[in-house]
Amino acid sequence: MSPNSSTARCPGRRSWRLRRVRVRPGFFLRLIVLAYERDNPRRDELIAELYLVPRIERPFWVLQQLETALFEGLWQRIVCAVTDRTIYRWKLGSGVKYNRKHPDTSGSPTRSNARPLSPASSSRGRWCAGGSGVTKDGRWNGRVSRCAEHPGPDNYSKNAVRRGQYDEGLATDGSQDRYEGD
Amino acid sequence: MRKTHALIQVAIALLDDPTGRHWGYQLSKQSGVRSGVLYPILTRMLNECWVTEGWEDPATIKEKRSPRRYYELTDEGRIALGAILLEARRDTRFVGLPGLVGRSA
Numbered sequence: 001m002s003p004n005s006s007t008a009r010c011p012g013r014r015s016w017r018l019r020r021v022r023v024r025p026g027f028f029l030r031l032i033v034l035a036y037e038r039d040n041p042r043r044d045e046l047i048a049e050l051y052l053v054p055r056i057e058r059p060f061w062v063l064q065q066l067e068t069a070l071f072e073g074l075w076q077r078i079v080c081a082v083t084d085r086t087i088y089r090w091k092l093g094s095g096v097k098y099n100r101k102h103p104d105t106s107g108s109p110t111r112s113n114a115r116p117l118s119p120a121s122s123s124r125g126r127w128c129a130g131g132s133g134v135t136k137d138g139r140w141n142g143r144v145s146r147c148a149e150h151p152g153p154d155n156y157s158k159n160a161v162r163r164g165q166y167d168e169g170l171a172t173d174g175s176q177d178r179y180e181g182d
Numbered sequence: 183m184r185k186t187h188a189l190i191q192v193a194i195a196l197l198d199d200p201t202g203r204h205w206g207y208q209l210s211k212q213s214g215v216r217s218g219v220l221y222p223i224l225t226r227m228l229n230e231c232w233v234t235e236g237w238e239d240p241a242t243i244k245e246k247r248s249p250r251r252y253y254e255l256t257d258e259g260r261i262a263l264g265a266i267l268l269e270a271r272r273d274t275r276f277v278g279l280p281g282l283v284g285r286s287a
Contacts, residue, residue, distance in 0.1 A: 045251040051245075052247075053207055
C-alpha cells in the first residue's frame with residue numbers, strides 16, 4: 001500500500017502531519033526580512049522583536065511585517081533599481097553633466113588617465129555608472145581598471161554609455177583634455 | 183513631517199517616557215499603531231534626528247534571544263513632538279484622540 005493511500009484512509013494521520021509541519025513564524029519572518037537591503041538594521045530588529053510578541057499573536061504580527069517589508073523594503077529596492085537612486089528619495093545624477101557645468105567640482109578621468117588605475121585604487125572620478133547604492137564607487141574603479149587592462153569601448157558598461165555617464169574628459173568645447181597635467 | 187493620527191499616537195507614546203528607551207513592539211502596543219505604519223514613522227523620525235537608535239547590550243540579556251533595537255528621544259525630538267502635540271490639540275481633526283486631551287506638551 002502506498003503512503004498516500006494510507007493517509008487518505010486515515011484522516012487522523014493527515015492532521016497529525018499538518019500539526020507537525022505547523023506554521024513557523026520565525027522561519028517566515030526570516031524570509032520576509034530578506035526584502036530589506038542586507039545592511040538594513042530592520043532585519044535584525046524584527047527578528048529580535050518576534051520573540052517578545054506573545055506566541056498567539058506571532059502569526060498575525062509576522063503578516064504585518066510582510067506588509068511593512070513589501071512597502072518599505074521591496075518597494076525601496078525596486079525604486080532604487082529602476083531610477084538609479086542611491087538612497088530612497090535621492091536620485092543619482094549624471095556626474096559627467098554636472099562636471100561639465102561645474103568643471104572645478106568633480107570629474108571622471110580620461111581613458112588614458114584611468115589606465116594606471118588598479119582595483120581599489122582611489123581615483124578622482126567617483127561617479128558610479130548605474131545601479132544603486134553609494135557603495136558602488138569602488139566598483140567603478142574596478143571597471144575602469146578592467147578597461148585599462150583591455151582597452152576598447154566594449155569594456156565600458158553598455159548601460160553607462162547609453163546613459164552618458166562615462167566622460168571622455170574633454171573640456172566643454174571638446175577641444176582639450178580637462179585633466180591633462182593633473 | 184505630515185501630521186497624521188498615527189504620528190500623534192506615536193508621539194504620545196514616546197512622550198509618555200521622554201527620557202526612556204522605546205522598543206518597536208512596545209511602542210506599537212502602547213500607541214495602538216500597527217507595525218506597518220509604526221516602522222516607517224520611526225524611520226522618518228530617525229531621518230529628522232528626533233530619535234536616536236541603539237542596540238541592547240547582549241551581556242544584559244538573560245533569555246536566549248538576539249539584542250533588540252531601541253529608540254530614544256533626542257532634545258530636538260522632544261521639542262518637535264511637543265510642538266506637534268500642541269498643534270494637534272488645537273486641530274479639529276484630532277478631537278477625541280485618546281491621550282491627547284489634557285496632555286501638557
